[in-house]
Amino acid sequence: MKKVKIYITLKQGVLDPQGKAVQDSLQTLGYDGVKEARVGKYMELTVEDGENVEKKVEDMCAKLLANPVIEDYEYTIEEGVTQ
Amino acid sequence: MKKVKIYITLKQGVLDPQGKAVQDSLQTLGYDGVKEARVGKYMELTVEDGENVEKKVEDMCAKLLANPVIEDYEYTIEEGVTQ
Numbered sequence: 001m002k003k004v005k006i007y008i009t010l011k012q013g014v015l016d017p018q019g020k021a022v023q024d025s026l027q028t029l030g031y032d033g034v035k036e037a038r039v040g041k042y043m044e045l046t047v048e049d050g051e052n053v054e055k056k057v058e059d060m061c062a063k064l065l066a067n068p069v070i071e072d073y074e075y076t077i078e079e080g081v082t083q
Numbered sequence: 084m085k086k087v088k089i090y091i092t093l094k095q096g097v098l099d100p101q102g103k104a105v106q107d108s109l110q111t112l113g114y115d116g117v118k119e120a121r122v123g124k125y126m127e128l129t130v131e132d133g134e135n136v137e138k139k140v141e142d143m144c145a146k147l148l149a150n151p152v153i154e155d156y157e158y159t160i161e162e163g164v165t166q
Contacts, residue, residue, distance in 0.1 A: 001118065007125050022126065025147055031139060033131040035084065042090050042125035043105065048116040056114060064108055 002047045003078040004057050008066045009040035040071075053077060085130045086161040087140050091149045092123035123154075136160060 010016050016038050023037040043065060047053060057075055066073040093099050099121050106120040126148060130136060140158055149156040 009125065009127070019126075022148070026128075026143055029143075029147060031143055033133055033136075033139070034128050034143075035131060036127075036129040038127045040125040040127070042092065042123040043102075044092070044119075044121045044123070045106075045109075045117050046119040048118060050116055053116075056116070060109055060112075060114055060117075064112060065105070 001080075002049060002053055004043075004045040004047055004053075004075055005078070006043040006045065006057070006061060006065060006073060006075045007040065008043070008061075008071050008073045010038060011070055011072055014070045041065075084163075085132060085136055087126075087128040087130055087136075087158055088161070089126040089128065089140070089144060089148060089156060089158045090123065091126070091144075091154050091156045093121060094153055094155055097153045124148075 010019075019036070019038040022039060023034055026034045026037065045057075045060075047057070054077060057077065061073045061075065062068055093102075102119070102121040105122060106117055109117045109120065128140075128143075130140070137160060140160065144156045144158065145151055
């Protein structure tokens with residue numbers, strides 16, 4: 001089994017109202033050192049060993065998990081995870 | 084400026100319907116090697132340099148960003164980011 005960790009973020013320049021809300025809430029709580037907050041998604045997949053796992057993960061991100069028009073994604077693949 | 088990256092995941096054993104939906108959708112698309120999917124949140128904060136940044140980030144996570152009853156969080160702090 002492989003553990004795939006996927007990080008999805010909004011592209012630079014795309015408005016992030018959820019991030020703005022987080023920043024405002026942090027400032028209300030007194031954390032005024034926070035100058036920007038951006039919120040994205042984090043996914044962990046447990047994937048069977050096999051051929052072309054990296055290619056498949058790339059496809060999954062582009063087709064389903066992220067919206068390539070407004071989002072960037074990165075992933076890491078860790079080998080040898082026991083389920 | 085420091086860049087803080089926060090990863091929030093549901094604790095082991097907490098039901099993750101969004102992750103289940105992702106897994107089902109991936110299987111529908113033919114990616115049947117995916118045995119589990121769990122969805123979390125990823126946040127990037129830009130924080131001013133100052134004292135006790137790590138302590139403040141820990142507090143922000145526990146008080147606002149994560150729900151410690153059902154979620155775990157991890158974070159990394161990168162130094163010297165230009166805004």
